[in-house]
Amino acid sequence: MTPLPPGIHAIVAFDGVAEIVCRDEDVLSGVTVRCGSESFPVQAVESRRRVAGSIAGPEVLGTLAAAVVDGPALKATLNNDVKWTVAGGKTLSVWFETPTPPRAVVKLAPEGKAGIPAGPKSYRVEALAGAHRVTGTLIFEAVGERGQVLHAFSTAVRTEHFGGPSAANHAVVSGVLPAHPRTQAIAIRFEVGTLSEAAAKTPAVLFLSEVRVGLNTGAPAVPPSLGLGNPAAGGVVGRVDLAGCGEAPVTVAAGGAEVELPLPAPVRIAGTQAGHSGVALSAEEDGTFTLYVDDTFVSSIPVGARSSIVTLPRALLNGTERVISVRDRYGMRTLWRCFAVLEGMMTPYTAVQREGGRPVPMALANAARYRYAALGALLAEGPSAAETLQVAHAHKVLGLGFEMLDEGDVRPLAFPEVETPDVSVVIPAHNKFEITYHGLCALLVARNKASFEVIVVDDGSSDRTTGLADLVSGIRVIRNDTAQRFIRACNQGVAASKGRYVVLLNNDTEPTVGWLDALIDPFERFEDVGLTGAKLLYPDGTLQEAGGIVWRSGNPWNYGRGANPLDPRYSYVRQADYLSGAAMMTTRAIWDELGGLSAYLEPMYFEDTDFAFKVRAAGRKTMFVPGAVVYHHEGKTSGTEVTSGMKAFQEVNRPKFKSTWASAFRAFGPEGQDVDLEKDRGIVGRVLFIDYAMPRPDRDAGSYAAVEEMKLVQALGFKATFLPRNLADLGHYKSDLEAQGIEVITAPFSVSVQAFLEERGGEFDVVYITRYGVARDFIDAVRKNAPQARIMLMNADLHFLREVREAMATGDPNIFARAEATREDELDAMKRCDLTLSYNEVEHAVIASHALGEVRVAKCPWVVRLRADVPPFEARSGTAFLGGFKHPPNRAAVLWFAEKVVPELVSRGVGGDFSVYGSAMPDEIRALEGEGIRTPGFIENVDELHDAHRIFVAPLLAGAGLKGKVVGALAAGIPCVLSPVAAEGIGLRSGYDCLIAREPREWVEAIARLDTDAALWRKLSENGRALVEEQYSFAVGRDLMREAFHKVGIYHTL
Structure with a gap:
């Protein structure tokens, strides 16, 4: 049997966790669990392992x-x-x-x-x-x-x-x-x-x-377990969650010894959804695996080389989106994942609408999630009773669908009248009143921050559309007695618009909550944007189009048609060859400059593709915006048959478009080849970023830096793809990156870093890894699967230097020993990479002194933006600290300051209250709340902290790297009192742009000076901001990042 570390009776691994049975609490407190380079916390618990004998029943x-x-x-x-x-x-x-x-x-x-x-x-x-x-x-x-x-x-x-x-x-x-x-x-x-x-x-x-x-x-059932030792021996149980550990080895250490868990070697699984209630699976090796749905164990299953169908339990067939995954036999490592909707019925929703009678089960519609989000946004606005009743009616219309509307369902609608709207929404309509009415109801339901007007161009209708102006107030209706068709109708509508932005919207669409705000965002976020377009979905939720591709042949292609709209490939803002005219936005100024839709393509078709080419010819970008989701009932207006009706002009106009723009698309790729690479326009290359988790910029400075570094790389012309080691999707943190144009890879669309590299490693020019531990675990996989890529290690801070300083501050010999081991690991990772990035020259010198020329180093930029307004000295009070408390030096700094400095500040009546801000604040910090100390904890908007307080302090005793919290405070104009460790590497001069203090009495004197001397306060505030503008601007950062790329032989940058 495998010997266990002293004091550990047993280790049982199952269902993504390991339970460690220890002799007593002292042994448990010394247990460490590592997966590759990552440490995982162990918590004392009662075992949740359900083995036979756990049920209340006779033993037979x-x-x-x-x-x-x-x-x-x-x-x-x-x-x-x-x-x-x-x-x-x-x-x-x-x-x-x-x-x-x-x-x-x-x-x-x-x-x-x-x-x-x-x-x-x-x-x-x-x-x-x-x-x-x-x-x-x-x-x-x-x-x-x-x-x-x-x-x-x-x-x-x-x-x-x-x-x-x-x-x-x-x-x-x-x-x-x-x-x-x-x-x-x-x-x-x-x-x-x-x-x-x-x-x-x-x-x-x-x-x-x-x-x-x-x-x-x-x-709930649990999967089989992997066991070492004798769990029946009893004792204290500790549990560690290993669900995100990936394929790295898992070790458990205690008392100077360690053991590696003999987890099964990863086996490649292939699978697809089979029907509405099963999955078809095959494995490269026969074996027993475990089936999970939404990370909950379902059953153990045999899977072999021949594909077989595994039926899912009926209890899961309720129309809910599910993540189906296969793990190893113990449920520890995920081998395959897919995303599926396990329908609770096989009858299409459209058939239920048509044949099922009323009331229609509106919750079954794929668009229901967006409609309910819109209703939540409405309630948050505090609407009037009349507005609430109107939106409730509009919501009912959406649930019925335009094909089921009868006379009683058509009621008057009232749009708010806006004198100077942000957006003008232009809707051309030719007959098919019910479709247009349904579309107007959708506009009322979909809430946006942007104000808008609606312009309907009634293009020669002969049905109830002619009375639309009397039925719907607050919109403008332009009436053509004779149909002018799509291009002329759109040009007419835009000519009458008052908004800064104009949107062309088909009448057979259902925009969703926030769609206008999302379409506007790229114009405000990026430079030289001329056109944005929505993500179009079919009514059943499958993807209709995620931006268009035009091939070397001149033929357009609806990228992503029929795919899962949540797939990362279709979920980030990017430049596209064209955007569908079913839902696209430009500015009124650009529209007028380019002459609107081109007359040579009248009456319709290819006009949206042509307009996108005109926008780019004028030096502007055309961008796909996945956050603007619009359902499109394709063909309801113009049909789908290209040999008859208006649709026939699609083939008539194809050669006209090609002859006009042949010089523009001749450098594009051959039709149908490398679709997922061809879709990315306007880039010079691709960079893969790997970190341990999704960055959360409002929680810690490291996350802020990670996002800024991706933006800098984008500014050099590269597409950025972000791959978190744990593959966790953290909601808006993911969508924020995607809105920035960063592709984000999360489960279930990849099962591990290793699997992603095997699938797509050949795409990337550079692999940019943050933290040496992450690099150590994946360097070999990068070299194997992306041999063409340069590896750049962003070390965040020098870990072994931080530990040495901690050991010096505490005098703990165990920390010295740990620092020595960390140094060897850290330097080894650096030597195996092509370049190591560090924020300051002090660390560069330390690395050089230890690596002796074996590590190539470059300065990593830190970017901050100056605050436009700085509240004056007189409008502020108090002293503040900010730092994430998952970082041990921040905890130690606050405890030291509260003990050594605050009592004297209170005694002298200077400095005001000491307010401690930061994420993951532990109880021992919250317990400091009292005379002279406040502990607000996490603050969503850091500007509020910077504007309210008179002095910012960073009394760090240990640590390494540039302190982002300090640079952020300088940019905001709040003067800083810093320890030497906190000031290191920033370029500060005590008495000129900050004050540096060491002993408690120096801290008290420095804070007292700043709290009482307005002239000194203004001097430090102004000089600190000047330093930031000179050394930490985005332009300076872009140049530094370009230099780093040049050092690894990447010269094709913007």
Whole structure:
């Protein structure tokens, strides 16, 4: 057996966690768990492992020992050998005759020996099973009064289930026997699968332990577990969550020794959704795996090289979006994931609308999530009763659909009248009144911060559209007696617009909440944007278009048609060849400059593609905006048949477009090739960023820096792809990056960093890894799967230098020893990369002194933006600290300052209250709240902190790297009092642009001076801002990043 570290009785790994059974709390407090370079916290808990015997029911093995019949069994013994008996339980050993024929069946329980009563309740049967020299299938059956099998479930017993005292080394048998109006007997059978060669000399044996029957309480099942040691020994249990550990080895250490968990080697799984209730799976190696839905264990499943279908439980078929995944046999490592909607019915929603009558089950519509989000936004606005009633009616119309509207569903609508709207929405309409009315209702439901007007161009309609102006107030209707068709109608509408921005919107669309705000955002975020377009979805939620591609042939292509709209490939802002005229935005000024839609393409088709080419020819960008989601009932206005009607002009205009823009698209790619690469326009290359988690810029300075570094790389002309090691999707933090044009890879669209590199590593010019520990774990995978890429290591700060300073401050020899080990790891990672980036020259010198020329170093830029307004000295009071408390030096700094400095400040009545801000604030910091100290904790808007307080302090005793909190304070104009560690590497001069203090009395004097001397305060404020403008602007940062790229031989930058 594998020896465990001293004081650890057992380690059990299952369901993404490891439970560590220790002798006592002292041992547990010293346990460390690492996955590759990452440390994972261990928390004391009560074990949640559910093995057999956990249900409240009779243990029935006593009835089985003498009940072996009808099979090739030599003997059956109960608790025959303590080495092969489950600790504290009962184990039945069944010895087989030799030779035993394949597929032989051993019946372990005759009918009637164990059973469940009649009635409305179901029962659960649980057991543990193991075997030596034999594999097979253990089958539990519910048998009726006439001997018929009413229900059965089975569990595979494999070679890894070898039994013994530890429950972890068994197959866990767990199944439910449904309720039945008559008494059911339980029969147990074992079907022999294979016998090892050794079974010819020594009888094979089956171990069956802790068989129990009890009421089914619905408690969740858990997968089989990997066990080391003896969990039955008892003690204190610690648990560590390893769900995000990836493929790196997992080690548990205590008392100077460590053990690696023998987790199964990763196996490649391929799969697809099969129908509405299953998945088709295959594996490169046959084995037992575990099936999960939404990270909850469902069942153990066999998967082999031949594809097989696994049916999902009926309880999951409720129309909810699900993440289906396959993990290893213990549920520890994810091997495959997919995203699916497990429909609760197979009838299409449109059929339910049409045939099901009223009320329509509106929650079943794919667009329901967006509609309900819009209703939530409406309620947050505090609407009037009239507005609430109107939106409720509009929402009902959307649920019914335009095909089901009758006379009673068409009521007057009232749009708010805006004198100077932000946006003018132009909707051309030719007949099909119900479609247009439905679209107007959608506009009322979809809430936006931007104000807008609606202009409907009634283009020669002969139906109820002619009365639209009388039915809907607050909009403008332009009437053409004779149809002018799409291009002329759009030009007419825009000519009448009053908004700064104009949107062309088809009448057969349903925009969703925030769509206008999303379309405006790129104009404000990026330079020289001339056109934006929405992500178009079909009514069933599949993707219709995520920006368009034009090939070298001149033919356009709807990128992403029929795909999952949540796929990262379709979820980030990017330049596109064209944007669909079904929902696209430009400015009125640009529209007028370019002459609107081109007359040479009248009456319609190719006008949107042509307009995009005109925008780019004028030196502006055309951008796809995935945050603007619009459902499009394609073809409801102009049809879908290209050989007749208005749609025929699609082929008439194709050669006209090609002849006009041939010089513009001749450098594009051949039709249909490398689609996912071809879609990215306006870039010079691709950079992959890897970090341990999604950056959260409002939580810590490191996250802020990570985002700014991606922006700098984008400014050099590169597409940025961000890959968090844990693949976790953190909501708006992800969508914020995507709005910046950064592709973000999360589960289920990739299962690991390794798998992503294998699939797409060949795309990238540079792999930019943040933190040496992350680099150490993935350098080899990058070199193997992206050999063309340069590896740049952004070390954040010099970890071993930080630990050395901590050791010097505390005098702890153990920290010195840890720092020495960290130094070797950190320098090794640097030597294996092509370039190491660091924020300041002090660290550059330290690296050079230790690496002796084996590490190439460049300065990494830190970028901040100056605040436009700085509140004066007189409008402020108090002293502030800001820092994320997951970073130990911040915790130590606040504790020291509160003990050594604050009492004297309070005694002298200077400095005001000391306010402590920061994320993840621990209880020991919150407990400081009292006289002279406030602990607000996390603050969403840091500007409020900077504007309210008179003095910013950073009393760091240890640490390394440039302190982003300090540079941010300088940019905001709040004077700083700093320790030497906090000031290091920024370029500050004490008395000129900051004050530097060491001893407590120096801190008190410096704070007292700034709190009472307005002239000194203004001097430091102005000089600090001047330093930031000179050294930390975006332009300076871009030049530094370009220099770093040049050092690794990447010269093709903007």
